[in-house]
Amino acid sequence: MRVLVTVPYIAHEDGEERVMLTHLLDFVDTTAGDSGKRGTLHFGIPKKLRPILARSERWGRIKAEVVCSMTSKYSIALYELVQALAEMQRCVETFSIEKWRALLGVPPGTYKLGPDFKRFVIEPAVFEVNGLSDMGVQVESRRKHPRAPVHEVAVAWWKKHGDEYRAALQERGKSKLGRKAQLRGTVESAVPGG
Numbered sequence: 001m002r003v004l005v006t007v008p009y010i011a012h013e014d015g016e017e018r019v020m021l022t023h024l025l026d027f028v029d030t031t032a033g034d035s036g037k038r039g040t041l042h043f044g045i046p047k048k049l050r051p052i053l054a055r056s057e058r059w060g061r062i063k064a065e066v067v068c069s070m071t072s073k074y075s076i077a078l079y080e081l082v083q084a085l086a087e088m089q090r091c092v093e094t095f096s097i098e099k100w101r102a103l104l105g106v107p108p109g110t111y112k113l114g115p116d117f118k119r120f121v122i123e124p125a126v127f128e129v130n131g132l133s134d135m136g137v138q139v140e141s142r143r144k145h146p147r148a149p150v151h152e153v154a155v156a157w158w159k160k161h162g163d164e165y166r167a168a169l170q171e172r173g174k175s176k177l178g179r180k181a182q183l184r185g186t187v188e189s190a191v192p193g194g
Helices: 050-055 064-069 073-085 097-104 114-132 162-172 179-184
Strands: 004-010 017-023 027-030 041-044 092-096 135-143 150-159
Touching: 004 050, 064 073, 064 162, 073 097, 073 114, 073 135, 073 150, 092 097, 097 114, 097 150, 114 135, 114 150, 114 162
Parallel strands: none
Antiparallel strands: 004 017, 027 041, 092 150, 135 150
8 A cells, every 4th residue: 555656856946866755645545335336536645746746747658458468577667668758859868878777677787798788678678668568669779889888778769550559459468478479470370180
């Protein structure tokens, strides 16, 4: 019943970057019992959190059916990030590698090498978001020169339409078994009597 959140924000008075650690809801009030009527839900947001949320320029709708269809925590984190960025005026954002790792929830000290980070974090996350959500995403690692470590990541996103959207919706309705092969197009059909 208790959800704790970490909310980074910029203080209105002096422009200082701050982080608020708080509970998300002051109270939750629901309809009692099964009265046969449509139930109602009332909730309260803490007073100190209200002005921060009101000033926020980022918001997004996280769809439970998309999150539940994903198998990687990095895919879920990327989906949440893209949904938060989706309504912005621009569709490309650049992050330092440290910020990018923090946004995806990659533990410190893991996947330190660029190829490992790309193979085990970025590629699976992009693969699932592109295959299962209503958003498309592309991630580009940037280096200062070919042998230098990755120093920043550029993320581009777009809303899917038409066949691309229908394919993701259809895939979410299927079983998770063999999903990676289905999304890659490497599934072979068994022919009865063959």
